Amino acid sequence: MSGRERVRRSALRWVLLLQGGALLMPFFLLAMVALGLAVPGVVPLGPPLAWQFAGLGLALPVAALTGLLLPPLRALEASAVRTLCGVPREALATGPATSWASRRRTAAWFTLHAGVGAVVSGMTLAVPPMAVVLLVYPLFPVLQEVEWSWPWDHAGAAVWTAPPAGCALLLGLAAVAHGTGALLARCAPVLLGPTPADRLAAAERRAADLAERNRLARELHDSVGHALSAVSLQAGAARHVLDTDPRFTREALAAIEETARNAVTELDSVLGVLGLPGHPGRPDGPDRPGHSGRSGRSDRSGRPQEPRQQPGDGGPGRAPSLADGLEPLLARTRATGAEVRLTLDPGLGPLEELPYEVSAAAFRIVQEGLSNALRHAPGAPVRITLEAHRAPRGPELVLAAENPVPDVPVPARASGGRGLSGIAERARLLDGSARAGPEDGVWRLTARLPLRPAPATGPRTSTSTGTEADMGTGTTTSGETNADAGADTDTETSTDTVAEAGRESSG
Numbered sequence: 001m002s003g004r005e006r007v008r009r010s011a012l013r014w015v016l017l018l019q020g021g022a023l024l025m026p027f028f029l030l031a032m033v034a035l036g037l038a039v040p041g042v043v044p045l046g047p048p049l050a051w052q053f054a055g056l057g058l059a060l061p062v063a064a065l066t067g068l069l070l071p072p073l074r075a076l077e078a079s080a081v082r083t084l085c086g087v088p089r090e091a092l093a094t095g096p097a098t099s100w101a102s103r104r105r106t107a108a109w110f111t112l113h114a115g116v117g118a119v120v121s122g123m124t125l126a127v128p129p130m131a132v133v134l135l136v137y138p139l140f141p142v143l144q145e146v147e148w149s150w151p152w153d154h155a156g157a158a159v160w161t162a163p164p165a166g167c168a169l170l171l172g173l174a175a176v177a178h179g180t181g182a183l184l185a186r187c188a189p190v191l192l193g194p195t196p197a198d199r200l201a202a203a204e205r206r207a208a209d210l211a212e213r214n215r216l217a218r219e220l221h222d223s224v225g226h227a228l229s230a231v232s233l234q235a236g237a238a239r240h241v242l243d244t245d246p247r248f249t250r251e252a253l254a255a256i257e258e259t260a261r262n263a264v265t266e267l268d269s270v271l272g273v274l275g276l277p278g279h280p281g282r283p284d285g286p287d288r289p290g291h292s293g294r295s296g297r298s299d300r301s302g303r304p305q306e307p308r309q310q311p312g313d314g315g316p317g318r319a320p321s322l323a324d325g326l327e328p329l330l331a332r333t334r335a336t337g338a339e340v341r342l343t344l345d346p347g348l349g350p351l352e353e354l355p356y357e358v359s360a361a362a363f364r365i366v367q368e369g370l371s372n373a374l375r376h377a378p379g380a381p382v383r384i385t386l387e388a389h390r391a392p393r394g395p396e397l398v399l400a401a402e403n404p405v406p407d408v409p410v411p412a413r414a415s416g417g418r419g420l421s422g423i424a425e426r427a428r429l430l431d432g433s434a435r436a437g438p439e440d441g442v443w444r445l446t447a448r449l450p451l452r453p454a455p456a457t458g459p460r461t462s463t464s465t466g467t468e469a470d471m472g473t474g475t476t477t478s479g480e481t482n483a484d485a486g487a488d489t490d491t492e493t494s495t496d497t498v499a500e501a502g503r504e505s506s507g
Contacts, residue, residue, distance in 0.1 A: 009086055010174075013181025016084040018124065020117020023110075027059035027066075028118065034058065060115050067103070067110035071096035074106040074192060077113065081188045085181070091189040093198050102195045109191035116180050127173045134166030218364070218422040219319065220267070225419070227263030229374045231256050233336040255335035262328070266320065321359035322386070323351040326366065330384075333370050338382060340370070345387035348397070358449050361426045362386070362399050365434070368419045369401030369445045377406045377443065394452050396432070401445040405438050423447065 032055040036042045042051050067073055074097040081087050097103045137143050138159045194202065238252035320329075326342075333340050351359065366384055373382045385400040420436050423445070427434040432449040 010178045010181060012084040014177045016080060016184060017117045017120040017177060017180060020113040021121025024059055024063060024114035024118045027062045028055055031055040031058035056118060060111050063114045064107045064111040067107035071098060073110060077109060078192045081192060085185040085188060087185060087188050092192050093194045099195060099197045105191045112187060113184060120177055120180055123173055123176060127169050131166040131169040134162040137162035224263055224267060225371055227259050229371045230259050230332055230336050233374055233378060237337055259332050319360045320363050321356060322354060322363050323359060325363050329367055336374060338374060341383045343385045348386055348388040358397055358430060358451060361430055362397060362449060364426060365399055365423050365447050366401065368423055372419060373403040377403050380404050380406060394450055397449045397451055399447045402442050405441050405443050
């Protein structure tokens, strides 16, 4: 740090000290008035000086009480320290003091800031005029005729000792201001820094942001990945029959256009959540049908908080569900030339009456199953089954996607796939389970999603070790774990959920 920067920093810290003195002034005046009323003969701001120090001592407890009872004071003081003391931003808390521990720290800081600032402010007001008088004392005889309360005699040749004394006073004032400013800069991170509760809240916010990123990644992977797979197959089929079957080519191009348009719509819907609150693409946007002012984030247990789906509840900003997206999805897939059969269990009831979070997750799982079939078993028939099962913990939606394993495996992508881990994550967030793998020459994807919240016994965990690259290889690589999280740990935070999701996604 250069000398100029050091001087500038010391000057800014001096300003912070003067600010502390100004903040204490109302409390000091109140204390002096109280002293004048309680003790006869005391003149506020008058001699002797001892009464002023007594007023200062009475004002500091009131300032401490203010810091204790005024939570926003921490944010204001931290902003001032960050600007005037050069303390790094990450070393200071940014929000109001919400816990009593943070309030006590804020009260201690405010008392220190105001008390030290008051002393330095008083010196700043008194020392410079006194130093100026000492500097010019030998030059003006009229000053030598005044009776000064000097600690030594300035008569005769000793009169020239006054200018050095004035310089010493100024240097002493600068040294005191520099030292007390450094003291405040050292104490600020301790008293205005984040408490353990603040760090926990910040960790939870980061975990929530990471969970939102993972959710966006899953949405983009499922929607855009399926569209690209369908478009690739449709374009390949059209290229092969371009000269022999113009009618099929036109139908394939129309399907490509429709698929791309729908993919752009879904992409805009997913990316809308990155905009400002109230953005048309956000789940909490004002134009969303059935908007209730709640966001689409998950609660601490990881279960999405969304209202029950209503008939016809679609529109911009809302992720597709079985009710409004299943038939168009099957139509787009059939346009690639694939044979897709859908079997609905009558006991499931109308798809519009399913809980929205279950319906939306089931739609994405069906979409990913179809994408895997198109990518790894092109031309193979696909069977989609939606059934309602009665489980011990309540009714479940059982979803299955099946297709024959091809004789010639399709080469795997170099980057590997993340679709199956995303399916497992979707099921786990709803307290369900998912598994995938080849069985007797058929690739089978199965997901179980509860149709109503499960008892609070800790979320079940379901993982799948299979990958998209394994589709059609004839090797079983899937696994499933359904263990009560409460058997391993007494508590579960959103950080654990997000970390586990991140490990699966990175795999």
